[in-house]
Amino acid sequence: MSVLLQTGRVVTADSDSICDILVEGETIVGLGRGLPQPAGAQVIDCTGKLIVPGGIDPHVHLSMPFMGTFSSDDYETGTRAALHGGTTTVIDFILQKQGGSLRSAFEEWSGRATGNALGDYSFHMAVTDFNPDTKEEIQEMIAEGITSFKTFMAYKGALMIDDAQLVGLMQEVRKYGGLVTVHATNGDMIDTLVAQHRAQGQLAPLYHYRSQPEVTEAEASGRFADIANYTGVNAYIVHLTCEGALNQVRRATQRNQRVLVETCIQYLLLDASLYENEAEGAKWVMSPPLREKKDQATLWAGLNQGLVQVVGTDHCPFMWEQKLLGKDDFAKIPNGHPAVEHRMELLFSEGVNKGRITPQKFVEVTSTNAAKIFGMFPRKGTISIGADADLVIFDPQKKHAISAETHHMNCDYSAYEGWELTGKIDTVLLRGQVAVDAGETKVAKGYGRFIKRDKPVF
Ligand code: URP
Ligand code: ZN
Ligand code: ZN
Ligand code: ZN
Numbered sequence: 001m002s003v004l005l006q007t008g009r010v011v012t013a014d015s016d017s018i019c020d021i022l023v024e025g026e027t028i029v030g031l032g033r034g035l036p037q038p039a040g041a042q043v044i045d046c047t048g049k050l051i052v053p054g055g056i057d058p059h060v061h062l063s064m065p066f067m068g069t070f071s072s073d074d075y076e077t078g079t080r081a082a083l084h085g086g087t088t089t090v091i092d093f094i095l096q097k098q099g100g101s102l103r104s105a106f107e108e109w110s111g112r113a114t115g116n117a118l119g120d121y122s123f124h125m126a127v128t129d130f131n132p133d134t135k136e137e138i139q140e141m142i143a144e145g146i147t148s149f150k151t152f153m154a155y156k157g158a159l160m161i162d163d164a165q166l167v168g169l170m171q172e173v174r175k176y177g178g179l180v181t182v183h184a185t186n187g188d189m190i191d192t193l194v195a196q197h198r199a200q201g202q203l204a205p206l207y208h209y210r211s212q213p214e215v216t217e218a219e220a221s222g223r224f225a226d227i228a229n230y231t232g233v234n235a236y237i238v239h240l241t242c243e244g245a246l247n248q249v250r251r252a253t254q255r256n257q258r259v260l261v262e263t264c265i266q267y268l269l270l271d272a273s274l275y276e277n278e279a280e281g282a283k284w285v286m287s288p289p290l291r292e293k294k295d296q297a298t299l300w301a302g303l304n305q306g307l308v309q310v311v312g313t314d315h316c317p318f319m320w321e322q323k324l325l326g327k328d329d330f331a332k333i334p335n336g337h338p339a340v341e342h343r344m345e346l347l348f349s350e351g352v353n354k355g356r357i358t359p360q361k362f363v364e365v366t367s368t369n370a371a372k373i374f375g376m377f378p379r380k381g382t383i384s385i386g387a388d389a390d391l392v393i394f395d396p397q398k399k400h401a402i403s404a405e406t407h408h409m410n411c412d413y414s415a416y417e418g419w420e421l422t423g424k425i426d427t428v429l430l431r432g433q434v435a436v437d438a439g440e441t442k443v444a445k446g447y448g449r450f451i452k453r454d455k456p457v458f
Contacts, residue, residue: 001025002038003432008046008393011359012053012383013368021051023389026431031385042434044427046393052363053382054088054390054430055344056370058124059238059262059312062092063112067334069325072317073410075112076445078340079119081408083441085341086392088430089120089380089451090315091370093150095159098129102137106144110450117448118441119430120390122374124181126150128158130165138172145452147375148179150238153220154187154287163227170231177455179260179373180228181236184220184245185212185288194331205281208330209272209289217288218244225252225259234456236260236373239314241267241288243298249307260373260458262310263299265343266290266415269350282323283413285333286314300356309369309458311347313339317411338411342402342421348394349421375454389432398424408441 003023010019010031022030022038037043062078064071073081082090094109096102102125109123125146127134138149151166152159161169173180193211197203202210221237225248228235240246240261252259272290275281284290302308316336326333344366351357357365371381379388399422404414428436435443 001432002041003389003429004035004037004041004043005046005051005391005393006043008049008051010051010383011363013360013364016360021383021391023429023432026388028383028385028387028389031383044393049426050359050394050396051383052392052394053367054380054392054428055086055366056089056376056381057082057087057312057315057340057343058091058310058370058374059264059314060090060092060340061316061336064093064095064316066316066336067332069318069322069334071336072319072322073315075116075121075448076118077408077410078315079117079121079448080441081341083119083428083430083435084408084425086344086394086425086428087119087340088390088428088435089122089376090340091122091124091374093126094123095126096128096134102127102134102141106141106146113450115446118435118443118445119448120451121448122451122453124148124150126152126159127169128152128161130161130169135168135172138178139176142176142178147453147455148181148236149173150181150183152183153224154183154185154190156187156191160187163223166227167231170228170233174231174233179234179236179456181238182224183239184217184224184237186216186220189216198329198331203329204278205285205330205333206275206278208285208333209275212287212289214242214244214291217242218248221245222248222251225249225257228259229255229257236262238262239264239267239288239312240308242291242295246298246302246307261302261308262312263302263308264312264314265339265346266337268296268299268311269346270415271296282326282333283415284337285323285326285330285335286316286337287335303357303361303365309365309373311343311365313343315340317409320412337415338409339415341407341409342416344392345421345423345425346416348396348423353396353422369458372458373456375456376451377457380451389429391429392425393427394423395426396423398422400424
């Protein structure tokens, strides 16, 4: 089966031109102007449309056991929603159980994902207990195609590791050329501030924000960068939100160290004033919390400075009823929000259409850089001959509004309810198959494949 996409504006991280794309089976086989139409080919007229590489969201949590409940999107609903938003590949986080093995956690997560995903997926391994047995498993996980290892410097007693474990993990991962990623906030300091607020009866969502001031993130980001520099490991900070933390990354560049940075769409677009709404603030309770306008400005600049390479989502939705677990105590609100579906449309509308970033930067930070950093390039993350035909046909001028009533995420509220966007996804191809067209899902559960990843090339 072949598909010919005609006369689209094809944008990659390093090119921007009007041309045709020929897809044969799962792969791009032709790229150029006026390509001949093979007999029986499906032809899609892309005049006036942008064609970009399928999005890669390297930060999602599907069916994640967390804070006494599970995130409400599973591999089926989560990857379907991702496809509707132009994201053809997601990377989820396996969580090692403290006291358990990496292998058993890998099996548990694979069991939930296999046969259920519509879109392609891969895993990071969150090491929550680095000990002599875990150390032995690092090389084994890399052989399975899990080349990135996540650490938490917060959530003590559940996910957090201490600096001794962090050093040990980095030394081991470095041996094999893998990547160590981090949730960089100072867990002990946060726990102290949480306890102080609760002791004073300050229990509203606003105090979630007040318990994680900028310094908690800046300190941990700097510490992580310093330890990574000492060990020489490839380092990546997930969901970076603020000026103080980015300044630590800037400081690292002065010794010619590169610390890779992901921010998430919400930190570019939403701010902490949302927590002043006592009744609904829980919708945006996530860690780290939303910050200030000045931080948004720093992050937009960081994208253009090349200090921030990736825009993800940290998609971790909970139903409103689950959020109500914390109605009397902010510390019991499950942390996270729904986001995977609208990352690309939001970034295009607020970023490209408002002149903050170029279309090429948009491609870089939604797809190409993640493909390189997480070892999937050039199979994914670009439009070139031999690459997977993961393609998004995008109407740059079409207007639409975001609502929980029309989104595909398994969540009964939207973090962006009523937002009006310019630029909408028309059609999405995943490995040559039309996966979404005009708002309809065209692939079935089970079409999504586990992507074995290589080492970072960045
Ligand atoms: O609030 C968040 N971010 N929930 C998911 C877990 C994490 O820290 O990424
Ligand atoms: Zn949409
Ligand atoms: Zn996190
Ligand atoms: Zn996360």
